[in-house]
Amino acid sequence: MTVPVKILAIMPGGMAGVEETGCIGKVVQDRGADLHWSFRLKGDALPEQTTQFDGLIVFGGEIGAHDPRYADYFDGLFRTIRAFHEDEKPVFGSCLGAQSIACALGGGAMPQGFFEFGFTELRVKPEAASDALLHDTPESIPLFEMHNDTLALPPGAVHLMHGDNIPNQVYRVGAKTYGFQCHFEAEREVVDIWLRRELSSETGHSEAEIADMAARMDREFAQFDAAQRAFGERVMNRWMDLF
Secondary structure (H helix, E strand, C coil): CCCCCEEEEEECCCCCCHHHCHHHHHHHHHCCCEEEEEEHHHCCCCCCCCCCCCEEEECCCCCCCCCHHHHHHHHHHHHHHHHHHHCCCCEEEECHHHHHHHHHCCCEEEEEEEEEEEEEEEEECHHHHHCCCCCCCCCEEEEEEEEEEEEECCCCCEEEEEECCCCCCEEEECCCEEEECCCCCCCHHHHHHHHHHHHCCCCCCCHHHHHHHHHHHHHHHHHHHHHHHHHHHHHHHHHHCCC
């Protein structure tokens, strides 16, 4: 009997669980792996050793890896990320997860000065042609973005995809650690949840503005969703092949 792959799944922000993870959670579960959840909002402990798990996924969230209010939590998260990376176990970060990986490995995270939202055209760099996850990716593809912060690449990172407004979109450190600033896993229904939860409480986003964003998402998902789903499922299946 084959023992299932055990993946530690960390939720630093307000995401509820697998129902908000789109194709990331779907592919991992379809491949027979077990997700073991750690929620910051529930006070779940973060391991400093990797012995119980085969890999790590760090999801996104509305807080900042650079925010001093959450310094204690992120210090622990950075230690966990370093442990998995040093043990050469597959690591995947989405949005805040990608920023956290960058910080943990010697890069950084910081406010970018504007809110990047919606589908953004991302382009592959030459290094992607030989990458385990991104080989055969089209030269450019629109992928969903929703973030106020950006990241500085850690030393030794391989830059794989870039955008016009935010250059550091996808990177790899070593053979098995990946950061994706974009939310390629996003589904239309999930974006509605994120809009209400993460923007309605922020200053500068009125109900009318949120309604406009939702209408924009109806248009953009109708146009780009199929290509994004295909990209996301291909990337996550290839990441699962790393185990």
